[in-house]
Amino acid sequence: MSDIVRRYARLQVPRYTSYPTAAEFTPAVASADQRRWLRDLDTTEAVSVYLHVPYCRELCFYCGCNTRKAVRDDVIAAYRGALGSEIALTCDALPGPVRIARLHWGGGTPSILGAEGLASAMAVLRRHFVFETGFEHAIELDPRYVTSLLAASLNELGVNRVSLGVQDVNPLVQAAIGRWQPMRDVEAAVLRLRAAGIGNLNFDLIYGLPLQTIASLRKTCETVAMLSPDRIACYGYAHMPRLKANQRLIDEKTLPGVEERIDQADAIAEEFQRQGYLRIGIDHFARPEDALARAATSGRLHRNFQGYTDDGRETLIGFGASSISRFRDGYVQNVSDVPSYVRTIADGRLAAARGCRHDAAEKQRARTIESLMCALQADLDVTAPDMEFVEELELLRPLVNDGLARIEGRVVTATDAGRQVVRVIAAAFDPHTRDNPARFSKAV
Ligand SMILES: C[S@@+](CC[C@H](N)C(=O)[O-])C[C@H]1O[C@@H](n2cnc3c(N)ncnc32)[C@H](O)[C@@H]1O
Numbered sequence: 001m002s003d004i005v006r007r008y009a010r011l012q013v014p015r016y017t018s019y020p021t022a023a024e025f026t027p028a029v030a031s032a033d034q035r036r037w038l039r040d041l042d043t044t045e046a047v048s049v050y051l052h053v054p055y056c057r058e059l060c061f062y063c064g065c066n067t068r069k070a071v072r073d074d075v076i077a078a079y080r081g082a083l084g085s086e087i088a089l090t091c092d093a094l095p096g097p098v099r100i101a102r103l104h105w106g107g108g109t110p111s112i113l114g115a116e117g118l119a120s121a122m123a124v125l126r127r128h129f130v131f132e133t134g135f136e137h138a139i140e141l142d143p144r145y146v147t148s149l150l151a152a153s154l155n156e157l158g159v160n161r162v163s164l165g166v167q168d169v170n171p172l173v174q175a176a177i178g179r180w181q182p183m184r185d186v187e188a189a190v191l192r193l194r195a196a197g198i199g200n201l202n203f204d205l206i207y208g209l210p211l212q213t214i215a216s217l218r219k220t221c222e223t224v225a226m227l228s229p230d231r232i233a234c235y236g237y238a239h240m241p242r243l244k245a246n247q248r249l250i251d252e253k254t255l256p257g258v259e260e261r262i263d264q265a266d267a268i269a270e271e272f273q274r275q276g277y278l279r280i281g282i283d284h285f286a287r288p289e290d291a292l293a294r295a296a297t298s299g300r301l302h303r304n305f306q307g308y309t310d311d312g313r314e315t316l317i318g319f320g321a322s323s324i325s326r327f328r329d330g331y332v333q334n335v336s337d338v339p340s341y342v343r344t345i346a347d348g349r350l351a352a353a354r355g356c357r358h359d360a361a362e363k364q365r366a367r368t369i370e371s372l373m374c375a376l377q378a379d380l381d382v383t384a385p386d387m388e389f390v391e392e393l394e395l396l397r398p399l400v401n402d403g404l405a406r407i408e409g410r411v412v413t414a415t416d417a418g419r420q421v422v423r424v425i426a427a428a429f430d431p432h433t434r435d436n437p438a439r440f441s442k443a444v
Pocket residue numbers: 056062063064065106107108109140141142143163164165166167204205206235236237238239
């Protein structure tokens with residue numbers, strides 16, 4: 001069976017944090033659509049908000065995020081000012097007061113704005129939006145920069161969930177990926193956050209990195225589990241040196257091959273399940289009592305640009321360079337180049353530069369793919385009642401014959417063996433990717 005999985009694992013398919021993926025966005029859908037979709041927003045429904053901060057103190061070799069090294073504090077301050085102006089501009093385009101149910105700071109390393117910078121952006125948000133009581137307020141942090149003061153300030157700002165980039169605890173791996181991070185830094189960050197009253201902690205890990213072995217990864221899993229994070233995301237390293245210049249610093253000879261990646265992903269799942277975590281989708285783990293685990297077991301799991309989530313809201317408003325907003329009828333993405341973003345906002349214009357509209361058929365494909373990615377199963381009568389999917393089901397035949405997928409009536413399921421390649425199963429429902437696969441990373 002593992003030979004068969006290997007064959008599919010080499011295929012290049014999206015991670016499906018959205019469908020259509022951002023690779024399909026075009027400049028034909030941009031700020032005019034954004035303005036119209038904002039104007040047509042149903043203000044009785046609460047929204048989720050994402051704020052992107054594309055700066056870090058140092059660039060890690062492996063990083064695939066939209067970020068850059070920050071050298072000057074005045075540049076960061078200018079960016080923070082632009083974020084505030086964008087929030088005000090966006091609010092002007094809305095038909096009335098809108099409630100925020102979730103707020104997520106991502107990056108980059110958002111804490112680079114400093115406690116004051118984060119507080120000033122929050123103050124602008126509070127002026128323009130209404131926050132629901134007990135809203136989820138999450139932030140991605142680099143453990144090496146979590147001081148007691150920052151932790152206390154975050155708590156004061158109402159942050160109640162933190163994701164820490166742990167990546168790998170092995171010093172040799174850390175050296176090979178340009179991320180020197182002694183375990184005591186991670187432990188200190190965890191202690192400081194918990195002492196400040198921030199109890200919900202997620203860890204990010206990566207497999208498929210240079211010099212990682214099954215044994216070293218098992219050790220990483222064991223070590224991080226001792227800190228009892230509520231959730232763990234363990235991403236497969238996406239190596240795309242043609243798109244990401246910093247990844248050219250990685251010595252490709254030290255990267256594990258597809259076979260090893262499959263075994264690594266299996267070993268990680270085994271370790272965390274042994275530690276009492278529930279396996280969620282393709283790359284997440286959560287304590288059974290955690291909200292994400294409960295969403296998974298009750299069929300309420302969703303997928304968005306941050307990965308798996310229990311957030312089922314239709315509208316997501318993104319602020320910041322490269323951030324993506326999701327509306328009922330499509331997606332828009334802000335311009336990624338930071339100087340262009342800052343200039344556009346300073347000119348009083350919304351910053352969406354590309355996007356896509358989705359019609360009823362695309363929405364049914366999106367629901368099918370999300371269901372496969374989250375539940376490893378899609379009942380097409382529920383996700384896509386108007387679509388026949390003749391060609392799609394035919395494309396799945398080889399996977400069915402190889403024991404990786406099952407089709408029973410209109411229900412498509414990834415088998416246990418097919419879980420690792422569920423992205424390939426999902427891709428059968430994505431006509432865009434079929435035409436041009438080379439833009440994506442490997443399936444495992
Ligand atoms: C914005 S960073 C997290 C916050 C903070 N900047 C840090 O590094 O600690 C988001 C996460 O994406 C993951 N990531 C970044 N580049 C990746 C890549 N090329 N392949 C897979 N995962 C990656 C890392 O696990 C990282 O923690």
